[in-house]
Amino acid sequence: MSELRKDPITDRWVIVSTERGKRPSDFAPVPPPGKVALCPFCYGYEGKTPPEIFCIREPGTAPNTKGWHVRVVPNKFPALRVEGTLEREGIGMFDKMSGIGAHEVIIEHPTHEKRFWDYTVTEIERIIEAYIQRSTDLKKDFRLRHLLIFKNEGDQAGASLAHSHSQLIATPVVPKRVREELDGVARYYAYKERCVFCDILREERRFGERVVFENDHFTAFCPFASRFPFETWIVPRIHRAEFASLESREKNPLAEALRTTVRKLNEALNGPQYNWILHSAPSKSDGRDRWEDYHWHIEIIPRLTKIAGFEWGTGFYINPTPPEDAARYLSEEEGTGSVGIT
Amino acid sequence: MSELRKDPITDRWVIVSTERGKRPSDFAPVPPPGKVALCPFCYGYEGKTPPEIFCIREPGTAPNTKGWHVRVVPNKFPALRVEGTLEREGIGMFDKMSGIGAHEVIIEHPTHEKRFWDYTVTEIERIIEAYIQRSTDLKKDFRLRHLLIFKNEGDQAGASLAHSHSQLIATPVVPKRVREELDGVARYYAYKERCVFCDILREERRFGERVVFENDHFTAFCPFASRFPFETWIVPRIHRAEFASLESREKNPLAEALRTTVRKLNEALNGPQYNWILHSAPSKSDGRDRWEDYHWHIEIIPRLTKIAGFEWGTGFYINPTPPEDAARYLSEEEGTGSVGIT
Numbered sequence: 001m002s003e004l005r006k007d008p009i010t011d012r013w014v015i016v017s018t019e020r021g022k023r024p025s026d027f028a029p030v031p032p033p034g035k036v037a038l039c040p041f042c043y044g045y046e047g048k049t050p051p052e053i054f055c056i057r058e059p060g061t062a063p064n065t066k067g068w069h070v071r072v073v074p075n076k077f078p079a080l081r082v083e084g085t086l087e088r089e090g091i092g093m094f095d096k097m098s099g100i101g102a103h104e105v106i107i108e109h110p111t112h113e114k115r116f117w118d119y120t121v122t123e124i125e126r127i128i129e130a131y132i133q134r135s136t137d138l139k140k141d142f143r144l145r146h147l148l149i150f151k152n153e154g155d156q157a158g159a160s161l162a163h164s165h166s167q168l169i170a171t172p173v174v175p176k177r178v179r180e181e182l183d184g185v186a187r188y189y190a191y192k193e194r195c196v197f198c199d200i201l202r203e204e205r206r207f208g209e210r211v212v213f214e215n216d217h218f219t220a221f222c223p224f225a226s227r228f229p230f231e232t233w234i235v236p237r238i239h240r241a242e243f244a245s246l247e248s249r250e251k252n253p254l255a256e257a258l259r260t261t262v263r264k265l266n267e268a269l270n271g272p273q274y275n276w277i278l279h280s281a282p283s284k285s286d287g288r289d290r291w292e293d294y295h296w297h298i299e300i301i302p303r304l305t306k307i308a309g310f311e312w313g314t315g316f317y318i319n320p321t322p323p324e325d326a327a328r329y330l331s332e333e334e335g336t337g338s339v340g341i342t
Numbered sequence: 343m344s345e346l347r348k349d350p351i352t353d354r355w356v357i358v359s360t361e362r363g364k365r366p367s368d369f370a371p372v373p374p375p376g377k378v379a380l381c382p383f384c385y386g387y388e389g390k391t392p393p394e395i396f397c398i399r400e401p402g403t404a405p406n407t408k409g410w411h412v413r414v415v416p417n418k419f420p421a422l423r424v425e426g427t428l429e430r431e432g433i434g435m436f437d438k439m440s441g442i443g444a445h446e447v448i449i450e451h452p453t454h455e456k457r458f459w460d461y462t463v464t465e466i467e468r469i470i471e472a473y474i475q476r477s478t479d480l481k482k483d484f485r486l487r488h489l490l491i492f493k494n495e496g497d498q499a500g501a502s503l504a505h506s507h508s509q510l511i512a513t514p515v516v517p518k519r520v521r522e523e524l525d526g527v528a529r530y531y532a533y534k535e536r537c538v539f540c541d542i543l544r545e546e547r548r549f550g551e552r553v554v555f556e557n558d559h560f561t562a563f564c565p566f567a568s569r570f571p572f573e574t575w576i577v578p579r580i581h582r583a584e585f586a587s588l589e590s591r592e593k594n595p596l597a598e599a600l601r602t603t604v605r606k607l608n609e610a611l612n613g614p615q616y617n618w619i620l621h622s623a624p625s626k627s628d629g630r631d632r633w634e635d636y637h638w639h640i641e642i643i644p645r646l647t648k649i650a651g652f653e654w655g656t657g658f659y660i661n662p663t664p665p666e667d668a669a670r671y672l673s674e675e676e677g678t679g680s681v682g683i684t
Contacts, residue, residue, distance in 0.1 A: 005566055005567040006567055007565070007566075007567040008526075008530070008538055008541075008542060008566075008567075009523055009526040009527060009530070009538050009539075009542075010522050010523055010526045011526065012567065012569075012657060012658075012659075013567070013658055014567045014568065014569050014658070014659045014660075014661055015658065015659070015660045015661065016567075016568070016661050016664050016665070017660070017661065017662045017663075017664070018664050021662065021663050021664045021667045022571060022662040022663045023663075023667075023671070024572075024610045024611050024612075024671055026662075027571065027611060027614075027646040028612070079652075079660045091566075092545045092548070092549065093541055093542070093545050094545070094566045094567070146656075148651075148652060148655050148656055150650075150651030150652055150654075150655050151651060152650040152651050155648070156648065157648070157650060157651070158648040158649065158650020158651065158652075158653075159650075167651070167652070169652055171656070171658065175655075175656030175657055175658045176656070176657045176658070177655070177656050177657030177658075178655075178656055178657075180352050180657075181351055181352055184350075184351040184352045184353065185351060188350070188351070196350055196351050197351075199350075199435055200350060200351075200435070203434045203435050203436070206434070207434065223349070224347055224349075224350075224433075224436045225347040225348055225349040225350075225354065225355070225356045225358075225436070226356065226358070227354075227356050229364060229369065230366075268366045269366050269369060270366075270370070272369075275650060275651035275654055276651065277651050277654055277655035278655075279655065299654075299655075301654060304369040306497070306498065306499070306500040307500065307649060308492075308494045308499060308500020308501075308617060309490075309492030309493060309494050309499070309500065309509070309617035309618065309619050310421075310490060310492055310509070310511055311500075312492075312617055312619055312641075312643060313490050313492050313517075313519070313520075313619035313620075313621065313641075314488075314490055314513070314517030314518070314519050314520055315354060315517055315518045315519030315520075315522075316354075316355055316356070316357065316513065316517045316518070316519075317354075317356045317357065318356075318357045318359070318421045319356055319357065319358050319359065320359045320363065320364040320368075321359075321363050321364045321365075322358050322359070322360050322363045323358070325363045325365075329365070329366055
């Protein structure tokens, strides 16, 4: 089992893989994979993954066989595991706990070659449904405090398998950056009696110059203090703390907003590598009710610049493309493709 | 001039290059540079950089000509500039200020091919002297609140020129991550009446299993909650907030500790790309005297793993090599080379 260790200076937690530690030779550069002979996420190879936890499949088909649209399976090499008890321990002045958590893979589509920007709105709606179902289920595990859904597209963005997938990691502590965002939201609320994301939405829609796409329920924009070139956020206009409380009628607009934004990024940047992160309130409240101030959203980060010493040392980012320019380039792209036609 | 913009949620500042914004086509992948015909950092090409700010050179040689050992010049494409006044402005709910600061390059050695691990102790002592001189000088500029010295080695680590160099960026605000570390140190001090770094040093030396190298003044170790495989810190055993207050007798031991640690990393990891960051107390005290709690040190981060969505979303790192293993591999390496022989 892996271990969670706490940095005594900044209270930052780190997951340390203690059982199969990588040796120096494991970091030797490997050539980028060509066409893989066997992809465990491919249609017809369902037996090559751990058994599915959740699946949207054709009526009458059996679990772990063909007939699926979206499959959720445990990560074969998980950072954290559901099995075991949460042990907390001090070692001298240092603190650690056992690596309890969940690490799941959402296999988004049966076809190996399709990227997210190739999907139809209906296909994306199914992926959203899988996210909601897994979030709702994992929330019941009292040991898990926070759940993160994210996507790594491309090897520079951290994807280890080319077949398009997203991931979910649930942790037994609320991570530092999440807590920081929650604190910022609470501070703003205490000062203004308003949600900072609702205010940002209002300002961005008023200025207009950083807005990339909009439908009746969602606005996509490049934020004023974008850390990265072409960083784009998708924010629901209805204030709601948790992603999993999304209403049925919002699923189609969310799928459309995601699809259009990712397609625009693809058209402007020609197949960029990227990450997206779904920011949602923690599942456990730590006895506090302030999470209701929070406003869930999605942050998309194209991986165009390198993170160097200055960024590591300060958390200060140097963004070479003003968000106003990025939004203008993205607005000029069609992005729609066959929206609505599913 | 670039702009500093503040994220309204987390108070994080970002430097936005507004004057020569990069277009989508500027991010197209470029092939790694081969042998460059003209390197502006090379011996004999002193006229290809902006005029030198500081230089250690042979007696009797003129500025911006041959005869130098270490040269400090302004960055030709600076993230921040010294010229101008610090203007602060609100735009609707958003905050920005002008991009005042300093961005300098420390050209470490006349020879293009030498890496840091090839330098003699004497050569490294000269580089340390340049860091001290520039830190002391920039501290006098009342607009600059914090100064970061760092090194990017390799293109994946953010280096844009192959000739070995380090950089210095001074900012008009104390960056968020720095403030976070300062807050952590102050919190620990308030609770224990002791410096957290002094306590960590004591614990690491008592356990021994994470120590990589040690001389009379410095200890190099892989920290208990290492974020990255083979992350190594070099910490002075004398408690001192600012790097620039280093005493003359400590320069040689620091050069030895840096050289040995970087050589060990090179031997274990076969020419790794890496960043190092010199963490020192901010130059301006913001009217507070608590910076004296701080303990300057150097953090070295080999770039062996990819930062993916999970890390961006949470600030939670997954480290596949336990620091105890990393320290054991590094201890087994010689690292000394021709230490002492200069």
